[in-house]
Amino acid sequence: MRKPVGNSWIVAGVLLALVLGTAQSARGAPPRYTPDWLSLDSRPLPAWFDEAKFGVFVHWGVFSVPAWGSEWFWWHWQGEGQLGYQLFMRDNYPPSFTYGDFGPQFTARFFHPDEWAKLFQAAGAQYVVFTTKHHEGFTNWPSPVSWNWNSKDVGPHRDLVGELGAALRKRNIRYGLYHSLLEWFHPLYLLDKKNGFKTQHFVSTKTMPELYDLVNSYKPDLIWSDGEWECPDTYWNSTHFLAWLYNDSPIKDEVVVNDRWGKNCSCHHGGYYNCQDKFVPESLPNHKWEMCTSLDKWSWGYRRDMKLADVLSESEIIAELVQTVSLGGNYLLNIGPTKDGLIIPIFQERLLAVGKWLQVSGEAIYASKPWRVQLEKNETSVWYTSKDSAVYAIFLQWPEGEVLYLKSPKATSTTRVTMLGLEGDLKWSKDAYEDLRISLPQLPPSALPVEFAWTVKLEGVK
The missing domain is CATH 3.20.20.80 (Glycosidases)
Incomplete structure (x- = not known):
C-alpha cells in the first residue's frame, strides 16, 4: 500500500507527529522531525x-x-x-x-x-x-x-x-x-x-x-x-x-x-x-x-x-x-x-x-576531513586533507629540482614524511623561513606511483 498524499493525510500526519514526538521525547527517544525547515535542517x-x-x-x-x-x-x-x-x-x-x-x-x-x-x-x-x-x-x-x-x-x-x-x-x-x-x-x-x-x-x-x-x-x-x-x-x-x-x-x-x-x-x-x-x-x-x-x-x-x-x-x-x-x-x-x-x-x-x-x-580522500589550510599556492598548487593526526599534501604540478616547499605545516621533532605509493621516508628539512623543504624521489615519470596529483603524507606536524 502506498502513502496517501492528500490534504487530509497532511493534517493527520502533522497531528500524529506532534503526539508521537511528545511521547518519544518523554521516553528519551530521538525527537520526531516536523514538516518545517527549522526541524528538518537540524537532522x-x-x-x-x-x-x-x-x-x-x-x-x-x-x-x-x-x-x-x-x-x-x-x-x-x-x-x-x-x-x-x-x-x-x-x-x-x-x-x-x-x-x-x-x-x-x-x-x-x-x-x-x-x-x-x-x-x-x-x-x-x-x-x-x-x-x-x-x-x-x-x-x-x-x-x-x-x-x-x-x-x-x-x-x-x-x-x-x-x-x-x-x-x-x-x-x-x-x-x-x-x-x-x-x-x-x-x-x-x-x-x-x-x-x-x-x-x-x-x-x-x-x-x-x-x-x-x-x-x-x-x-x-x-x-x-x-x-x-x-x-x-x-x-x-x-x-x-x-x-x-x-x-x-x-x-x-x-x-x-x-x-x-x-x-x-x-x-x-x-x-x-x-x-x-x-x-x-x-x-x-x-x-x-x-x-x-x-x-x-x-x-x-x-x-x-x-x-x-x-x-x-x-x-x-x-x-x-x-x-x-x-x-x-x-x-x-x-x-x-x-x-x-x-x-x-x-x-x-x-x-x-x-x-x-x-x-x-x-x-x-576517503573518510578524510578538511585541514586548517585547504590550498597553498606556490610553484605548484598544493591541496590539503587530513585524517586522524595525519596531514596529506596533494600537489598538482611536479616542482623543479625535485624539491617541494610547504609553508603551512609546521614540523616537530616527530615529523615523518612519506609519499603514497612509495616505500620509505622522504628526506626533509626546514629552511630559513621555517618552511618544510621536502626532497622528492628522483625517479623517471614511469616509476612514480601516479601520473599526476602526487600525495605526500605528513605525520607529526602542526
Whole structure:
C-alpha cells in the first residue's frame, strides 16, 4: 500500500507527529522531525555520505535515443523550438514523428547491470546516483502512475532501477536515486502552472506517489531531487515528504538527500548542498556539499555528436576531485550511457583512470576531513586533507629540482614524511623561513606511483 498524499493525510500526519514526538521525547527517544525547515535542517547528515567522497552519476532515459544536443532534447525541440533541434528532426525523422515515438527505441538491449557495477567499483565509486526519471517524465521503473511511459511497459520492458540496485548492493556500493519533481509537458503540471501553482493536481497524483513508491520499493541510500526551480517547496509538499522520510520510512536512519526541494531551497535547505550544477565554493563552506559534473562538458546524457575535446581529461578530473574533497565536498562524476545500455570506451577509460589514482591516493580522500589550510599556492598548487593526526599534501604540478616547499605545516621533532605509493621516508628539512623543504624521489615519470596529483603524507606536524 502506498502513502496517501492528500490534504487530509497532511493534517493527520502533522497531528500524529506532534503526539508521537511528545511521547518519544518523554521516553528519551530521538525527537520526531516536523514538516518545517527549522526541524528538518537540524537532522544530522548520516556519516557514510561524508566518508564516501566519490560517486558516479548516471543520466539515462529516452533522451538517450536521439542522443543529440543534450538530455534536454525534448524541451529544446518543442518547448523552446530551437532551430537546430527542429532541423535535426526534419533531416532525420518523418514529419509526424513525436517524442513519444523515441520510447520503443530505448531498448537497453546491452544493459548488463553487473558489468556497470563492476566498472563503478573499479572506478573507486562509493555511491552511484541513477536517473529514475528526468524532466521528460519517462520512468526507469514500473511506476504505477506513469502508465505506458515507463521502462516496463515501453522500450526495455525491464525494471532498470531495480536491476542496477541489486547489482550495486552485491558490491556494497551505496545506491542513490535521481528524481525530477517536474515534468515539462505533463498535462496536470501544465494545469497547475496555468493556475499559478495554487493547485497541486500534479504533485498529489504524480510526484509524491512516485517518491513514496521509490522509497518503499527500492530503499535508496540517497535521494537526488531535481526539477524544483519553477515552484516553492510549499507547492511540492517537500517538507511533508521529508518529515515522513526521516521519521517513518524504511530508510529513515541512513538516507541522505540534497537541497533541490523548491526554488527557495537550493544552497539553503535539505541534507547536503548542490547549490547549482558544477558548483565549486571559493572557500571552505560550513555545510556539507557535493560537486556534480559530467565527463561530457556540454551534456549529461549521451550525445552522438560529442567530440573528444568535449570530454574532461584525466588530469582535469583528478584536479577537480582533489579540490572538492579538500574543501569538504563530495565529487559526483556523470556519465551518459547509450540507448542500448553501453558505456562508451572513452567514459570507461576515464572512470578506470580515477580508480587507478584512488588505489594509490585514496587514503588521502576517503573518510578524510578538511585541514586548517585547504590550498597553498606556490610553484605548484598544493591541496590539503587530513585524517586522524595525519596531514596529506596533494600537489598538482611536479616542482623543479625535485624539491617541494610547504609553508603551512609546521614540523616537530616527530615529523615523518612519506609519499603514497612509495616505500620509505622522504628526506626533509626546514629552511630559513621555517618552511618544510621536502626532497622528492628522483625517479623517471614511469616509476612514480601516479601520473599526476602526487600525495605526500605528513605525520607529526602542526
